[in-house]
Amino acid sequence: MTNNINLILYTMAACCFIMSLSGLSLEKTARKGSLYGMVGMGAILALSLISLPLSHIIWIIVALAIGGAIGLSTAKRLPMTMLPELMAGFHSLIGLAAVGIAGLFLHAKSSHSIGTLLEIAVGSSIGALTFSGSVIAFLKLHGYPNLPSFNHLRLFLGATMISFIIFMLYPNLLWFCVLNGCALALGVMLILPVAGADMPVVVSMLNSYSGWATCGIGFSMANILLVMTGAFVGTSGAILSYIMCRAMNRSLCHVLFGHFYTHRVNMSSESTKDQPSSVIVEHHESRIINAKEAADLLKKSKNVMIVPGYGMAVSHAQHALVDMVKLLNHHHINVKYAIHPVAGRMPGHMNVLLAEAHVSYDDVMELEEANSQFPNIDVTIVIGANDITNPSARTDQSSPIYGMPILDVDHSRHILFIKRSMGSGYSGIDNPLFTNPKTSMLLGDGKKICEELVDALKD
Amino acid sequence: MSASLLDQIKDIQNNLNHLVDQFNHLNSYAQDVSVGFVDERIVLLIVFILSCFLGYFVVWRVKGSLHSPLMSMTNAISSVIILGALPFCATSVIGFFATVLCAINICGGFSMTKRMVDLFSKEFASKGVSVYDK
Numbered sequence: 001m002t003n004n005i006n007l008i009l010y011t012m013a014a015c016c017f018i019m020s021l022s023g024l025s026l027e028k029t030a031r032k033g034s035l036y037g038m039v040g041m042g043a044i045l046a047l048s049l050i051s052l053p054l055s056h057i058i059w060i061i062v063a064l065a066i067g068g069a070i071g072l073s074t075a076k077r078l079p080m081t082m083l084p085e086l087m088a089g090f091h092s093l094i095g096l097a098a099v100g101i102a103g104l105f106l107h108a109k110s111s112h113s114i115g116t117l118l119e120i121a122v123g124s125s126i127g128a129l130t131f132s133g134s135v136i137a138f139l140k141l142h143g144y145p146n147l148p149s150f151n152h153l154r155l156f157l158g159a160t161m162i163s164f165i166i167f168m169l170y171p172n173l174l175w176f177c178v179l180n181g182c183a184l185a186l187g188v189m190l191i192l193p194v195a196g197a198d199m200p201v202v203v204s205m206l207n208s209y210s211g212w213a214t215c216g217i218g219f220s221m222a223n224i225l226l227v228m229t230g231a232f233v234g235t236s237g238a239i240l241s242y243i244m245c246r247a248m249n250r251s252l253c254h255v256l257f258g259h260f261y262t263h264r265v266n267m268s269s270e271s272t273k274d275q276p277s278s279v280i281v282e283h284h285e286s287r288i289i290n291a292k293e294a295a296d297l298l299k300k301s302k303n304v305m306i307v308p309g310y311g312m313a314v315s316h317a318q319h320a321l322v323d324m325v326k327l328l329n330h331h332h333i334n335v336k337y338a339i340h341p342v343a344g345r346m347p348g349h350m351n352v353l354l355a356e357a358h359v360s361y362d363d364v365m366e367l368e369e370a371n372s373q374f375p376n377i378d379v380t381i382v383i384g385a386n387d388i389t390n391p392s393a394r395t396d397q398s399s400p401i402y403g404m405p406i407l408d409v410d411h412s413r414h415i416l417f418i419k420r421s422m423g424s425g426y427s428g429i430d431n432p433l434f435t436n437p438k439t440s441m442l443l444g445d446g447k448k449i450c451e452e453l454v455d456a457l458k459d
Numbered sequence: 460m461s462a463s464l465l466d467q468i469k470d471i472q473n474n475l476n477h478l479v480d481q482f483n484h485l486n487s488y489a490q491d492v493s494v495g496f497v498d499e500r501i502v503l504l505i506v507f508i509l510s511c512f513l514g515y516f517v518v519w520r521v522k523g524s525l526h527s528p529l530m531s532m533t534n535a536i537s538s539v540i541i542l543g544a545l546p547f548c549a550t551s552v553i554g555f556f557a558t559v560l561c562a563i564n565i566c567g568g569f570s571m572t573k574r575m576v577d578l579f580s581k582e583f584a585s586k587g588v589s590v591y592d593k
Contacts, residue, residue: 013539014510017536018513018517020532020536021514021517021518021521021529021532021533022517022520024521024522024525024528024529024532024576025517025520025521025522025525026522026525027522027524027525027579027580030525030528030576030579031573031576031577031580033532033576034528034532034569034572034573034576037532037535037536037569037572038569038573040536041535041536041538041539041565041569044539044542045541045565048542048545049545052545052546055549056545056546056548056549056550058549059548059549059555060545060548060549060558063548063555063558063559063562064558064562065562066559066562067558067559067560067561067562067563067564067565067566068562068563068565068566069566070559070563070566070567071562071563071564071565071566071567071568071570072566072567072570074563074567075566075567075568075570075571075574076570076574078571080575083527083571086567086571087530087531087534090534090563090564090567090568091534093560093561093563093564094534094537094538094540094560094561094564096557096560097538097540097541097544097557097560097561097564098540100544100553100554100556100557100560101540101543101544101547101554101557103553104543104544104547104551104553104554104557105543108547115500203530204530207530207533207534210534210537211533211537213540214537214539214540215507217540217543218503218540219500219503219507221542221543222499222500222503223542223543224502224503224506225539225542226539226540226542226543227503227506227507227510228506228507228510229536229537229539230537231507231510231511231513231514232510232513232514232517232518232533232536233514233533233534233536233537234511234514235511235514235515235518236514236518236529236530236533237530237533239515239518239519240518240526240529240530243523243526339524341523346526346527346530347523347526347527347529347530348523348524348525348526348527348528348529348530349527351523351524351525351526351527352527352528352575352578355575355578355579355583355584356578358583358584358585358586359584360581360584360585361524361579361584364524366523366524
């Protein structure tokens with residue numbers, strides 16, 4: 001009977017989680033959505049606590065207090081630019097917990113059915129893979145780009161599969177550890193060769209993996225709530241990684257296993273070799289202006305579009321930029337923001353950074369909407385972005401980013417590039433916009449230039 | 460005449476009772492069979508498949524600008540895996556450790572989601588102080 005009640009309460013908690021996810025579909029309902037999630041989780045925790053003996057509850061409360069304090073203090077202090085690192089760290093915790101729980105579950109009973117063993121093995125190996133992959137992703141995002149590169153993916157894939165089969169035949173703790181050791185190494189091998197620019201995809205993929213690990217544990221415990229929640233999380237992560245890949249016009253396989261296409265790697269290294277000379281040539285051709293001239297240009301315009309990239313967040317320019325926008329609004333100039341899906345380091349990152357600088361979401365446009373607006377725009381300010389505006393993605397078939405959906409900033413009347421230097425972007429591709437007669441360049445640190453623009457506009 | 464009618468009615472009644480008994484017997488037998496034959500794992504698999512579809516349709520509706528809170532939220536709710544750790548929390552070190560890890564995720568994930576979602580509110584956007592007003 002208690003089992004039936006549990007099932008009903010679990011389903012209600014799952015409904016809370018569905019409500020929380022669907023609440024996130026609009027900014028207006030997002031707050032309510034986050035509340036639903038908390039209510040569901042709190043109810044489930046309270047429910048499982050009352051069914052346990054008192055001596056257990058004390059320990060659980062201690063554990064919850066320690067974990068809760070760590071989690072809350074981390075989440076409160078962390079700057080929003082470090083959000084991708086935080087997400088990778090959190091995914092690694094889920095993976096590690098999944099491995100631990102699977103081990104305990106295996107140890108708790110002397111014999112398991114073959115089906116349960118399969119579920120334990122799948123759950124724990126996905127968990128181990130999530131853990132090590134997330135740790136590597138965290139290190140990469142945190143700025144350790146020169147991690148040693150191994151390319152033994154096939155070796156460890158084979159080792160994982162063999163130890164998987166042996167574990168099914170001899171289900172003891174030793175083989176469990178071997179299996180998870182192989183899965184850990186496999187996670188490292190999967191994420192290590194992925195390029196830094198592809199990190200949004202990797203973070204979403206790890207999100208998906210942590211969901212599938214939850215699912216695996218849910219199957220082995222025959223817990224309906226874990227299965228449902230794991231499925232939501234898994235599909236959500238998969239959809240996010242698909243959206244990110246589509247925004248870069250690359251397939252998921254190409255992002256994850258791109259380093260196997262040695263042909264491609266050679267091509268891109270050639271293009272980076274050619275690059276310094278072409279930059280020098282461009283340097284003479286592109287028009288470099290100062291803040292005063294840029295302010296005059298802006299004052300004469302009616303509609304302004306701002307295209308921010310990750311470079312803006314790196315130089316902490318968003319607050320100065322918003323000050324500038326407020327001044328422009330005071331001059332009755334209409335200012336909007338255009339955000340490319342891969343503008344930040346994780347899905348939706350740039351939107352959060354802008355929102356943190358008090359930008360209303362009504363002023364922020366997504367790719368298609370912004371592209372329909374560009375012909376009416378007098379000045380487009382591109383700050384800290386490069387590849388997402390590169391028109392060779394539309395025209396030049398030999399370009400590595402050919403076919404990638406871009407923001408058509410060249411359709412506006414003037415383009416104002418705020419850049420640190422004349423160098424090219426993440427992928428090392430020339431941007432023909434720099435030499436476009438419509439383009440003016442403002443070179444320097446993003447934050448400093450925005451402050452100069454504010455001063456110039458005040459006069 | 461009336462006596463034979465009464466007999467007939469009684470006869471029919473007996474038959475009916477017999478039929479009801481048989482039906483009840485058959486019903487309980489059918490229940491036994493169904494309980495024995497539907498594997499718990501199949502139910503879980505059905506739930507899993509339907510949940511995948513549900514998740515797919517719900518997540519596609521999420522606006523692009525809210526993808527970061529979405530990821531933070533899914534991370535927080537995937538810590539329901541804590542239900543697997545709770546029974547072992549008091550009895551083993553690993554169980555305690557797993558509970559702590561999940562608790563970090565629950566509190567950190569939800570408070571991060573809330574922090575982000577609050578940024579997208581109208582009140583917060585209007586709080587921005589204009590340079591011109593200073």
